[in-house]
Amino acid sequence: MTQPILHVRDLSVALPKGADRPFAVEGVTLEVNPAEILCIVGESGSGKSVLTATLMGAAPRGLRVARGQALMSDEDLLRVSERRWRDIRGKDIGMIFQEPMASLNPALTVAQQIEEVFELHSDLPRAERQRRARALVEEMHLPEPDRILRSYPHQLSGGQCQRVVIAMALAMSPRLLIADEPTTALDVTTQAQVLKLIRELRDHHGHGIIFITHDLGVVADIADRIAVMRQGQIVEIGSAEQVLKSPAHDYTKALIAAVPSLEPHDRPPAPAGASALRVDALNHSYGTKQVLHDIEIDLSPGRVLSIVGESGSGKSTIARNLIRLTDPSSGRVVVAGQEMLALKGGALRKMRRKIQMVFQDPFGSLNPRRKVGPMIARAAMLSGASRAEAIARTKDLLELVGLQRSAYDRRPAAFSGGQRQRIGIARALAMQPDVLIADESVSALDVSVQAQVLDLLADLQSRLSLAVVFITHDLRVAAQISDEIIVLSKGHVVERGPASAVLSAPQHPYTRDLLAAAPGRGVF
């Protein structure tokens, strides 16, 4: 057995007084071995980011190491001076972050930023620094290395930026690499490539890697060992095989159970009859750039259609066109037999209630100044209900979406992200729409909360016989909820069909790529 690179013993980090718990990180013990990826998995607030920041000597202000050790070659990182840290950082420990673009200095070129690591930690002459920077960029499989080196960060894509950040972290070939949600901000196909790169690094250079993530799919793809964190503590730690296949702790079991499966449910075929939503030849352009090309949708009442695509595919533009926040360049949108795009003014306002939306950001979609009850009741009244009816309907809806009746008199700030999404759903339903559009409505939520909100949506949808357009980047989520799936790429529908067919026998190469890139395939 080789010596571990890092040995953390009984580490506790205290939160300031008045926080909801005494410790951000409590009694954490773990070790990282060479050529090993240790995944630390946890939901928001689990303390996983505080843990890694502490290991880099960069704990947020107000937090204090209460006890413990973090030994790296017999040196306790928790008791190292700031001056000594400057030697360690970049040389012995490299770090990769969640926001690749924001992690690079906008005013310096890629070459300057990579070469700086050598300037700081070596006496290499300038020509050698340049040569090594170029070699690193090549090793990251970046195209046109010379162009990349000359570029400023804003001229690169998110995935390219992340490779540059990784190159910087690896410049001095540190023994330990800490990666904090490094792929969360990336599209799935890019994510798959970056994960592959990180695995290569482990295999070829023998780095010890701590990989923080909330995504169990990613964990399944990359982890050698897994530590599950919850409320600052490690509740379970072990080999990937053991933790994923036979979890010991209830929390781990619950997390694993909450991961949506890629296997679609069996769904009956679409019933014949009038459609709730029909879209014909929808086109949309921003200036001269066409972002949507001839989109066609036909959706019956009581059915769920998922529109799946990566960022920039145009899926959110479809949503905004459907609810007429923006007007498409051409096409027809027919809701409950009524052509929407021809309507204006009062007639449009009346028809709007037929098609409602649940938004992505639980924090931006509720007016912070309004109480929840009156907000929902107002929606009910706009749909034609009397005041008394509206209040009664609001109270029913609050219960229906699983909130206390006392929520009526509270403002949004009093609720968690998941609860806010429930409020958003209640507000949309208060108008008794025929069509509900959910634009990435669960993607900002933790996986366990996500599962609950998804269940709620599915339940309401079947009970109220709603037609739902579900917009998502996440194939797993789509698999759980959809009857039909449309795959969107660069504004074109590249594949459409029943969920089971699209997911089990994809026809278009892009769909296959998406499926292949979905993290954790074969495990979940």
Next chain:
Amino acid sequence: MTLGSFLLRKTAVAILTMLTVSFLIFLAFEVNVADVAVKVLGQYSTPDQRTAWLAENGYYDPFVIRYLRWLGGFVTGDWGLSTFFRVPITSIVFPRLGASALLAGGALLVIVVFGLGLGILAGMRAGSLLDRVISVFSVITTSIPDFASAVFLSGIFVFWLGLLPGASTMISGFSLRELILPVLVLGLYSMGYLARITRASMVEVMGTHYIRTARLKGANPARIVLRHAMRNALITPVTVIMLQLPWLLSGVIVIEVFYAYKGFGSLLYDAALNQDIYLVEACAMVSVLVVVLSQILSDLIYGWLNPRISLGAKA
């Protein structure tokens, strides 16, 4: 967007603004011809004199014609006669403008050196003692009216310490000593303002992910500030410096009146007190021109400093 088309668009907007402003100024001062005659010939002129003068100078032509004639004269450098000073307006405005430029240039130097310097020092470590001291200082300087700081500083340096002269008439030729107090007082407000902007920008940059990256690469604090933070943090403040020119033009009036300095500000003031409308028109046009030009310059600097922004994307 290329530099050429950016400049072209900015210039077009500037010209449109100048045209609108000139029309408004002309409308405000000269739409009522009877009024013009009273102001030019004085209250004791007879109605006959006024009518004759108006006819002689084409004041009975349609308004639009008069405006175009006035504008044409303005563009070609024929700004008319000052009724108070009895000389061609151009012969008095430009020397005075030069004198004010000296004053404003000195103030600008104070503003840039101390404003940026104090702002960076304060913003390097938000919440430190140094930060708090500088912040209080800049709140104070931006709260006190120009005329009050002139009174306070003159009280200290002229009457109490006896170090500097209390006026800046420059009767016996140019005097650097006479310039010190006016420059200081004029720069004080904008200096505090710039320090605040710089501090805020610096604090924001110090909190970004890329500064964290630099720290976690092992860069020392001096390197972080000088190489990583400063260039990004200075984009906004440097842009703002140019936008302080309108403020300085306002301040120049107060300072020049206070210190009896013969510059553009006191010229406008004298013109206003003496109802010298042609001179007021000319001074107003020049002031607006200075502002409009400083805005173009500010946009150019912003585009030049910020590699992320192609020119014009901000506007």
Next chain:
Amino acid sequence: MKILLPYLKKPLVVIGVALSGGWLLVAFLAPILAPYDPLETLQPLARPMATGADGQLFVLGTDMLGRDILSRLIWGARTVVIYSTLATLTAYAFGMLFGLIAGYMGGRIDAALSFAANVVLSFPVLVLYIVIIVLIGASPLNIVIAVTFSSAPAIFRIVRGITMDVASRDYVAAAITQGESTWRILLVDILPNTTGPLAVDFCLRLGYTAITIGTLGFLGLGLPPPTPDWGGMVNEGRAMAIAFPHLVIFPCIAISSLTLGLSLLADGLREVNEAKERQA
């Protein structure tokens, strides 16, 4: 009280509240607080703490017309508070109305309103005042008009910016998709969410307006005499300031302390706003 608590924890904010609140109180209680009639001629050019022939005490001395400076300062507080508030409020009424409309509607309405605002803003403030005062003369009403005219475009710009930001939030999109009317969206969803930053700006602008009124007074273009007005007092006393510094020092301290108080108050508000935003 609970809302005020975070504001009162910072010493600078307490000073700000004390200064601006203090002057407000002085303005309100001027008839009670002022020892003499501010317009009455008592004894010319008495030094501070001097005693008059009839045994009156002139705490801050008297001016060359023999009027008690303390009384004039106290009544001057009333002048500055009334006219600053009035002028700022009118400027806000116009600035907010057009700012909300331009920010929410966008397009041509916005382009036209923004151009108009830029035209006014391309005048240096004091140049604009002087032009307006030359045109319409100095009177209390005209000063309010001049301040409104020159401040409203700046307020317009701020309100427009904030409105555009708030209007891009999803809750506004939600209100639109519910078929809510434009006016109701402006009043219920947008306006209440602009108040935080606007409160800060209001305090600052109140200070600017006080400075402006003072500066116009100093230039002799302000409220016509004999109205007690701090800037005007400095102007009148300037010629004799070498021999009698109390003529100008006290009015300068008065106006500086008021505007400093308002700035500190604005800073406090801003910090609390930012703390709230971080929490959310």
